[in-house]
Each structure stands twice: as structure tokens, then as C-alpha cells.
Amino acid sequence: MLQRLQHLLGIEDLTREQVSFILDQAKPFQEFHRHPLKKLATLRGKTVALAFFENSTRTRISFATAAARLGADTMNLQAESSSLKKGESLLDTLWTLEAMRPDGIVIRHSSSGAPEFVAQRLGIPVVNAGDGTHEHPTQALLDALTIRDRKGNLEGLHVTILGDILHSRVARSNIHLLSKFGARIMLYGPAMWVPGELESLAPNVRRASSIEEALDGSDVIIVLRVQTERLHEPALAAEEYILQFQLTSERLRLAGPDALVLHPGPMNRGLEIDPNVADGPQSCVLGQVTNGLAIRMALLYHLVGGAPSETTLSAGTTGKE
Amino acid sequence: MLLIKNGRVLDPSSNAEASLDILLDGPLISKVGANLTASDAEVFDAAGMIVTPGFIDLHCHLREPGQELSETIETGTRAAARGGFTAVCTMPNTQPVNDNASVTRGIVERAAAAGMVRVWPIGAASVGSQGDALAEIAAMKDAGIVAVSDDGKPVATARLMRQVMDYCRGLDLPVIDHCEDPSLFAGGVMREGPRSIRLGLKGIPAQSESICVGRDVEVAMLTGARLHIAHMSTRASLEYVRAAKKQGLQVTCEVTPHHFTLIDEDVRYDSHYKMNPPLASREDRAALIEGLADGSVDAIATDHAPHHPSSKDVEFDRAPFGITGFETALALGLNELVHTGKLSLKRLVELFTSGPARVLGIERKIAADEPADLTIFSPDHSWTFRVSDSPSKSRNTPFDGRAFRGAAMATIVAGRIVYRR
Numbered sequence: 001m002l003q004r005l006q007h008l009l010g011i012e013d014l015t016r017e018q019v020s021f022i023l024d025q026a027k028p029f030q031e032f033h034r035h036p037l038k039k040l041a042t043l044r045g046k047t048v049a050l051a052f053f054e055n056s057t058r059t060r061i062s063f064a065t066a067a068a069r070l071g072a073d074t075m076n077l078q079a080e081s082s083s084l085k086k087g088e089s090l091l092d093t094l095w096t097l098e099a100m101r102p103d104g105i106v107i108r109h110s111s112s113g114a115p116e117f118v119a120q121r122l123g124i125p126v127v128n129a130g131d132g133t134h135e136h137p138t139q140a141l142l143d144a145l146t147i148r149d150r151k152g153n154l155e156g157l158h159v160t161i162l163g164d165i166l167h168s169r170v171a172r173s174n175i176h177l178l179s180k181f182g183a184r185i186m187l188y189g190p191a192m193w194v195p196g197e198l199e200s201l202a203p204n205v206r207r208a209s210s211i212e213e214a215l216d217g218s219d220v221i222i223v224l225r226v227q228t229e230r231l232h233e234p235a236l237a238a239e240e241y242i243l244q245f246q247l248t249s250e251r252l253r254l255a256g257p258d259a260l261v262l263h264p265g266p267m268n269r270g271l272e273i274d275p276n277v278a279d280g281p282q283s284c285v286l287g288q289v290t291n292g293l294a295i296r297m298a299l300l301y302h303l304v305g306g307a308p309s310e311t312t313l314s315a316g317t318t319g320k321e
Numbered sequence: 322m323l324l325i326k327n328g329r330v331l332d333p334s335s336n337a338e339a340s341l342d343i344l345l346d347g348p349l350i351s352k353v354g355a356n357l358t359a360s361d362a363e364v365f366d367a368a369g370m371i372v373t374p375g376f377i378d379l380h381c382h383l384r385e386p387g388q389e390l391s392e393t394i395e396t397g398t399r400a401a402a403r404g405g406f407t408a409v410c411t412m413p414n415t416q417p418v419n420d421n422a423s424v425t426r427g428i429v430e431r432a433a434a435a436g437m438v439r440v441w442p443i444g445a446a447s448v449g450s451q452g453d454a455l456a457e458i459a460a461m462k463d464a465g466i467v468a469v470s471d472d473g474k475p476v477a478t479a480r481l482m483r484q485v486m487d488y489c490r491g492l493d494l495p496v497i498d499h500c501e502d503p504s505l506f507a508g509g510v511m512r513e514g515p516r517s518i519r520l521g522l523k524g525i526p527a528q529s530e531s532i533c534v535g536r537d538v539e540v541a542m543l544t545g546a547r548l549h550i551a552h553m554s555t556r557a558s559l560e561y562v563r564a565a566k567k568q569g570l571q572v573t574c575e576v577t578p579h580h581f582t583l584i585d586e587d588v589r590y591d592s593h594y595k596m597n598p599p600l601a602s603r604e605d606r607a608a609l610i611e612g613l614a615d616g617s618v619d620a621i622a623t624d625h626a627p628h629h630p631s632s633k634d635v636e637f638d639r640a641p642f643g644i645t646g647f648e649t650a651l652a653l654g655l656n657e658l659v660h661t662g663k664l665s666l667k668r669l670v671e672l673f674t675s676g677p678a679r680v681l682g683i684e685r686k687i688a689a690d691e692p693a694d695l696t697i698f699s700p701d702h703s704w705t706f707r708v709s710d711s712p713s714k715s716r717n718t719p720f721d722g723r724a725f726r727g728a729a730m731a732t733i734v735a736g737r738i739v740y741r742r
Contacts, residue, residue, distance in 0.1 A: 012519075089635055111636035112521035113590030132638070134521030169521060197518040 010135035043072035066296035104304035140173035163224030188214035328367025333671035375407025375694030380622035387416025398437035399712035402740035404647035405729030420445035425464035452477025470497035486546035500533035531557035556608035592640030627715030655727030693736035
């Protein structure tokens, strides 16, 4: 039975059916972006609060655009201008926002679990736009949409995730999502960023012992951004990283000509990814951005629009237990 | 005079377990025997209850002076009395730090004014607990401290630890260490493992604690001083303590109720599951329970760490470490350890009475002319812990709403009933 979502806090607690449902809901919005007039009235009169407590350009613009194209108004809260800088607690900030009666809130925060913390305390739908090193569910959904469009389906893929997996919320959400569809997932990166516990995140997740093993026969390669700003460990020299972990054209050949290359952006060209790969025919990078809009429109439509859909059978329950 | 009748007296110090009456006269025990009578005494009927020497908590934070929004000596000791504690050792990380005799005297005076349970201050090992110069330990001892510790952080270096231990050996004071390696701890908020990876919370490896325990045991060997490991949470730390005991070193340790009850897998995005040391692995918990049972662990200590609700109701990684513990300690011990058959009732009582007393170098027993400090509890009384009923100023506990079998029924300090259920 498909349960109606109240919030989108992460991928982990979604069922495979719920994921497929969201991807299906995004289909019409993908078409919509080709229209010359890109504005609907679906969410007219609704307000979406965009609470970005951590700097973000791409994800914030994507959500803002998705809301605008659905006809919703947005309230913007950005880290630099927020009263958090003046010592106000997250809770007080959110209660202030809530008092302006938004119909939903999109939150990005550097603390893992912050969206769940918010969802437990506010009475409106919460969308996680990335929390700490926990999850980035809309990224995984847009990646899945991109993969499904190019591969035809999501079943039983061989997936490789390259880079700093320990600190990556994108990796966690992708692992949870793709493993729900039976993916075999290989992880590879600097050993201190690929701890063994990652294998316990989902079934069929394994660490590769070499980049060759990681890429051999892969259908989808997700290259992670090296996020030096989130590291507590002593940093690794860029030359070391490039030498051992960069996705080069030569290494990509190990995966075969049909393999897709995804990157959540923003890319460090020449660091984790060779520019020739980033701009090559196997790269899905720009398609990911367009699909991000479609996914976020579908989610806002579903969560904020609140229109009971025929396929959502049990209204009132939540995706989380 | 107070006559406690019909109770089952359990005194681990003398291995006694019998149905006896106890007559208290003022601050001292006057008589212990069968079928005592005293026409002018108030009678407490302890039928169906266990009567033991007064419980001692080796580790708590009463937040006074300086953090009275979270707790005061008065509110904290009222909570302690409800938990059955007759004496609590309060850590020096107050504002100002208890690193000199005037702060110590202030605590002792406030405790006397509150008139609940005994408060035995622990003095800082170093000035301001900053890890540089030795605090005024001898002066604080004269003012009433029972041990020294820089709790909240480890004694900074092996060199300072050596100096503190050498000095405290001369004063016959135990040195209590909060063991952690700050460089490994580095911003962590929960135990490193599958759960921290899943939640995306920065992990603290178990070795952060055991490396420091290993260092301290080595320094105890060097100095021959009394070393007590605070809130020990891992198997590896326990192994160091076991080895030290085997060699005849005066090394002791305590375990908190939350560490024998909860594990890292229980952690969720709720700061009531955030404490330091963090909740450990399932294997570590099993090792700790084994140590509690076999005598390797000397005491159960609460690490009662009140934090004002507004400071805890924040994102997990921004919340302070610590939970309250006085009112749930005995019940958790009974439910998790005794009712499950892992420990005998007598062993549990030992961990609350003669065990901690031995760490402090004192005796706790039920006999004529001993202090009239007694804990009376029922191993079977059913109740539900409601944090809203707590006299503590803080609400930070993961055990709110938990149903228990077994509770403190009365707490007697210096012959006076300070709490009665």
C-alpha cells in the first residue's frame, strides 16, 4: 500500500513504491520545462519557506524556481542574513517563520537531523534540502530520475560511488535509494573516507579495493565533490587525490560505453573529475539539473499542494514511522 | 528517634541479610536487632522493603555555583533523595570552578542549608581545570573535598597526571579521571560505528576513552596513587582496569545506568541520547555488565548532568552532552540488571553503597554508632517515571515515561526522612 508522504526527510524510510511514485509524478513536469510559458497556477496562494541555514546556490535556486513555476510564493531565509548569526536558536527562527503561515518549508542545515527536529515541532510539511552528512533526498531522486530516463529502469544496476563517501549526504541518499531497486553498489575513495561501516547502510553495498574493481562493469558512476570545508581530518593533497581517484577518460573505459556519469555539483573540474569526462557524451550533469526542477516541483505539488492523489491510498500517515 | 520495622536489612559490608529492625537516635544508628521496640520513636513500617546503607553517588553535577538555571544544590539534592541517594559527590566544573577552598566551603554551606542529602564536593585537579598548575588541593581537602578531578575533560597531560597523583597520594585522596583523547574525540557527538555512519553524526572512536585509561593506569603504576576511572564505557577500558587490579594497583572505576541500559543503536536525533562518553556498542555494554557482576566495576554512578531545556532543545550536534540520572538509577539497576538475572540484588546494593564508599576510602555499614544514613527501597513497586514530577530544574532524560518495577521508598539522612514515596 502506498503511504502518503507528510514530509520528505530522507530516502531511508521511503518504500520503493513511494520512490517510484515521486519519480512518476515528476514526468509531466519534465515535459513542462520545454514549454515557452513556464508557469502553472497549481500552488497559487500557497507560500513555501526556503530556510537555507547553510550556503547553497544551486539547490536553493532549484527549489525557488520549482515553487515559482507552480505559482507559489516563497519566503527566503539565508544563512548570511539569518538571525542565527545573532544567536537565535533554530527553534525560535522557525517559530518566527511559522508565524507567517507558510504552507511548507524547505530546509538545508549543516546539522544532521535538523529537518527531522523541525518536522517534529512544526505543523507543516518539511522537505530536507540536505542535512549535514546525513541525507540529501531530492538529489538522490533527481539522480534516479536521470538514470531511469537514460537506462529505461532502475532495477539491478551496477553502481559505483567515487570519492569522500563518509562526509557525503548525497552518497547516503543514493545508496538508500538505489539499493531499494536491487542495485549492487561499489564504493571507492581514500580509505579514511570509506569506512567499513558504510557497507551496513543497505544490502549489497561493498567497498572496492581498487579503482579498477570499482569501475569494472559499472552502469552508473556517481562522482562526489571533494568537500574540503566539511573535513575534520587533515586534508589530502590534491595531487594525491587526482592520481588515485580522479575519474579520467581512461578509467571510464573500464566501465564501458553505456555507463552514465553523474555528479551532484558543483564540480571541481580537474580534481575529482576530468573535464573531458564532465563534458563527454556519458555525462548526465546538465540533465541532472533540469531533472532537479522536475523532482522538486513534483514534491512541492504533492506535499504543499496537498491534493489527495488517486494513487495515495492512506491519507494522513507519514513516510516516517 | 526513628524505628524502622519489618524490613529486610541488606548490608554488603558485613554480608548480612536478615529481617531486622533498626532504631535511629538522632544522626546515629542506636540499635540493630530483631523485634525492637521504642515507645517514644516514630515507626517506619518497611514490610516488603529492603533496607540498606545509604546510597552514594560518586559522580554528579549540581551546577551550583554559576549555572543555577540548570540546577541548584537544593533542587539537585531533592532529586537525589527521590532516587534513594543519601550522599552525592558533585563535580567541580561549576562557575567558578571548584578549585579553591572558598568555593568548596560555599558548596558545603549551601548543601547544609538545603538540608536534603549529603553533598561531598570533588575539587578540581588543576587551576580552573585548565590543565596547567595544581589546584589548592590540600586547602580544599580541609574544606571538605573527597576526591579531585578535572571532570568534563581529562587531566591534560601524563606529566600533570603524574604530579596530581603524586600529590594526592600524599593527601590520601583518589584522583578521578574523565578519560578521553581530545584529538581523537575531535568534534564527535556519538560513538563511531554503523549508527553514526547512518545518521551522519560525527563519531567518537571507542579508543578515545581507552587510550586515556591506559595512560592513567601507567601513571598509577608510576606513582602508586589511587586512580578512579569515571563513567567507564568500553570493554578495552575495563580490560585496563582489570589488569591494574590484578597487579594490586589502587585503580577503581564506575559505570553509569545509561551505559548499562542504552547503546549506540538507540541514538536518534534527540539530544537526550547525547552524552559523554557516548552510548557505547552492544558488545561494550555486555562487557560492562559482566564487569558489574564480577566485581571489576566498583560503583554505579549517575553522572547526573542537568541542562536547561532551552539548551538541549536544539540540533543534535549543537546540544551539550549529558542527561539527568538521580531518579532513574536504582530503577534501571533493578530492571536492567537484577530482574534480568544478570546481577544479584546484593551485588546491586554493593554497587550503590560499599563499592563507592571503598573508592572514597570510607566504610558504609548498618551498625550501632554508625551514621543513620539509610536507603529503603522496594524491588517490586511498580511506577512510571514522569520527568514533569521531578524536582530537578532540568528535563534532559531519555527515560521519561518509562515503566519500572522497583523504587526508592524512603531516604534517610542523619536519622531524618528526607524523602518518602
